[in-house]
Amino acid sequence: MTRTDTASPALELDDLSVAYHVRGRDLPVLSNVTLTIRRGEAYGLVGESGSGKSTVALALQRVLPANGRISGGHARVAGKDVATLGSAALRQMRARDVAMVFQDPGKALNPSLTVGRQMAEVFEILGAAGKERYRRGEEMLGRVRISDPARVMASFPHQLSGGMQQRVVIAMALAKDPALLILDEPTTGLDATIEAEVLDLVDTLRQEFGAAILFISHNLAAVASLCSRVGVLYAGRLVEEGPARALFADPRHPYTAGLLRCLPRAGFKGGPALDNIPGFPPPPGSITRGCVFAPRCGLAEERCRAEEPPLYAIGSGRGSRCHFHDRVDDLPRMSEPPQVNSPERGPNVEPVLKLEHLSKTYKLPGDRRVQALRDVSLSLAPGETLGLVGESGSGKSTLANLVLGLAEHDAGGRISLDGTAIAPSVHARPREAVKSVQIVFQNPDSALNRAHTVKHLIGRAVERLAGVGGAERDGRVKRLLEAVRLTPRQLPAKPRQLSGGMKQRVAVARAFAADPRVIVCDEPTSALDVSVQSAILNLLTELQAERQVSYILISHDLGVVRHLSDRIAVMYLGRLMEIGPARSVLQGPHHPYTEALLSAAPTVTGERGTRIKLEGQIPSPVNPPTGCVFNTRCPRKFAKICETEEPGFAPDAEGHAIRCHLPREKLGRGRTGPGAPAAAETAASG
Known part of the structure; x- marks a missing residue:
């Protein structure tokens, strides 16, 4: 059942500060972080390792390490201030109001218990007994779009794919109908197609359950595709916040702009070298004056080193903690491009x-x-x-x-x-x-x-x-x-x-x-x-x-x-399905499987063309399909020949080979859909 107590936000952080006690002194790891996530909203939290993203997740559940404590401000989950809750109320809050999905579902599931036993345990904690626990567990697996929940209930985690394991973990998290669902890098180890499926599933369930989402990730494109608002953390401070599309399209803090410049989305091999942010994030407590990003910032002046910037309001729902937020477009390249002198290769070079x-x-x-x-x-x-x-x-x-x-x-x-x-x-x-x-x-x-x-x-x-x-x-x-x-x-x-x-x-x-x-x-x-x-x-x-x-x-x-x-090879079920120059493979014509992979890749703009959804799982290599090995999932399958005869694999004049019965003129060329740019220009995942 969906929650009806929607008066208070799912999460409120009000000047939240966290410190770790190390060698006799307190080191601040979060400083005056303020943000709000409403019911049914997806909020992304991005930043480098050490910026404090995971500390936020730990603090709002009050599961910080023994030497960590909330040193100031408040964290409220479903209206409850977690710092003031007694032990019984805290357990109740963790059991019912907040749930977390971790990066590696294989480590989140007990390998010695069936999925059914682990699902039943969730409903047992919620008060269900006997067969009711298993019935509700199976029903919940169906709600996360698992086609054969009875089989999955009887399976051990190692018998499921990574994407299926992550669906099980999401089902367990949503079983208690939480006010807040925390996703901590939930798609890092997944393929592009599985990542897209998981993000689509989370977005559908967000609307269905009305749960708020806190999405912690370094994958900027995945955040852009799921979240309506984004906060950028650096050295424990929220340096920029705003609507996802506006923030990624027009960053107003040098750190955000620097992160976006690091993405490999400028073109093919041989194009401009990627920019990167010099140096490293500062150790906790090492910068006590001025802007924490000043030592790495290309716009920094003396004012930045002496005066800590406030969170300037810069438009509808946007804020930037930068004195020169109106000059971010003038940010110079932050690193020297490497000297790359690739020698020309002749046409008859012996392969290495x-x-x-x-x-x-x-x-x-x-x-x-x-x-x-x-x-x-x-x-x-x-x-x-x-x-x-x-x-x-x-x-x-x-x-x-x-x-x-x-x-x-x-x-x-x-x-x-x-x-x-x-x-x-x-x-x-x-x-x-x-x-x-x-x-x-x-x-x-x-x-x-x-x-x-x-x-x-x-x-x-x-x-x-x-x-x-x-x-x-x-x-x-x-x-x-x-x-x-x-x-x-x-x-x-x-x-x-x-x-x-x-x-x-x-x-x-x-x-x-x-x-x-x-x-x-x-x-x-x-x-x-x-x-x-x-x-x-x-x-x-x-x-x-x-x-x-x-x-x-x-x-x-x-x-x-x-x-x-220089070249790209696409594999499926042990077969080479396509190979050729990178530009030819990505811009097309390309194999229907390649087309599906490209359509699944998220973009930092948050915009997608029509995603091609592949039905079902990869067939077992123990009993592969006859004919084209991709025919059981192919959205372009057109005749019996696809099931009975394997396609040829002859390269064209550029060395571009495609294993498909369809003639090249009928194969895909980039992504389609309203306003969708060409696949080759948008396939960068952050």
């Missing part, structure tokens, strides 16, 4: 990497087999970037593992490096082949051993792969550190002492330790803030031009793929 008829079949119990990859052939030129896109389960990671030798391809396939065939297994490859193919992982925290220093992490890679030690090793480590824009001061540091961007720079330096020919970049920026992401993308571009290394870029962020890629 060539994959011929690669397939990968896994054996399952009961003499079953699953073909994770089928007959993939492609090549990679020196200094070229191949973007690899597709939903989870499409075969991208399997292909990367075959290239790296971490999995062995089926008989009949061949991998050639600089014209010489190499063994399927990394253990059978010569040292030169091993050091020639490296990888940069998505999460530097998982990739770097936290027990070792930066000097050891990079030095060990130099020693083992390049085969040098002593003074020569140390010299190479320092040169690598300089190449990724770090200094010798970071050499004795351990990963936990570095920011996320610094850790990823260390991971990039380690990948370049042996002068590789090919680097697999597996979602290298998806876990990073947009300001750090732009710096890493510029770094990868500069290093590629300087060293002529080739990249295989795996990403679900089409803006990143477009910015870095």
Whole structure:
């Protein structure tokens, strides 16, 4: 049942301040934050890591760490001041008035209990008993658009896709009909199509339940697509607030403008380098006078360092904490563009990497087999970037593992490096082949051993792969550190002492330790803030031009793929569905699956053309469809031939191949819809 107690706002923060007690003194992490979210409204909170976004979510539920406290102001949820509630009233507020959906649904669900048991537990807390708990749980799964709730109730979390797990978590959160639903980076690990489905679902449920949404994210495009209003946090202060579309179209604070400039949405590879905000957010309590953004601001003057700006009212529902909010359009470039001199490649360049008829079949119990990859052939030129896109389960990671030798391809396939065939297994490859193919992982925290220093992490890679030690090793480590824009001061540091961007720079330096020919970049920026992401993308571009290394870029962020890629390959269910120059693939004509991926990508303007919704899940690779593997979900399916005969895959004069029975003149070209710009110009996701 939908709430009827709508007199008070769902959330009111009135000069909320939070401090952490560290080494005998209080460090302010939130300072005088004021905002209101009405019932049924979606409000986005954006900013870099360390800006205080998650602290807001913790404070309004009074679940701060032991050394944290609300040091001033008020936080009211459904009219209740959380700081004054007794223990029983606080538990009641958490149980009924507020719910939270976290970034990783896999960690939010208990892997040892069925979904049904976990859904029933929610209704048990709400007072339901016996079979009623399960009946209401199944009904709730239906309300979040799960087509077979009975099957999902009987499943364990690991048997569900990431998108389905997130739907279950949303169902559990909304089961108690909360006044406020907090979404903390709920789409970061999801594919573009699943992300779009989850955001559409949340928006529909917001209207249906009347719940207020607090959406915390560094994905500016996702925030723009869901939220009507946005607040920008920096160093614990709300520096700008206003309607989402107006704020992103015409930012009135240099920090907001800087974040937007970091987005890869200016064009294809070879275009202008991304801008990025220099330096790092200040430590809590380190700036006691003036504007907290002044040390990183291109407009800062002496007044900014001496006088803290108030929140200036600058129009209907808008405010900016900047003395020069009317001069933001004059903000100069905040970082020096890297010097990129890409040499011209001739028409007959020998590929550095060539994959011929690669397939990968896994054996399952009961003499079953699953073909994770089928007959993939492609090549990679020196200094070229191949973007690899597709939903989870499409075969991208399997292909990367075959290239790296971490999995062995089926008989009949061949991998050639600089014209010489190499063994399927990394253990059978010569040292030169091993050091020639490296990888940069998505999460530097998982990739770097936290027990070792930066000097050891990079030095060990130099020693083992390049085969040098002593003074020569140390010299190479320092040169690598300089190449990724770090200094010798970071050499004795351990990963936990570095920011996320610094850790990823260390991971990039380690990948370049042996002068590789090919680097697999597996979602290298998806876990990073947009300001750090732009710096890493510029770094990868500069290093590629300087060293002529080739990249295989795996990403679900089409803006990143477009910015870095020379060519793009689209995969589905282990098959290559489309491959060609980046501009041809994104501007069309393109495969119906590519068209659906492009239509799902959110834009920072908040505007979308007609989104092409793919019905159902990716079929099981254990029993793939006959004919075209995409035919069970294809919105352009037109004849029996799609179910019985696999389409051809012949490239045109530009090397653009599309696996589809439809003639090219009938295939999509960009996105359609009222006022929707071309797909190639709007596929940037923040």
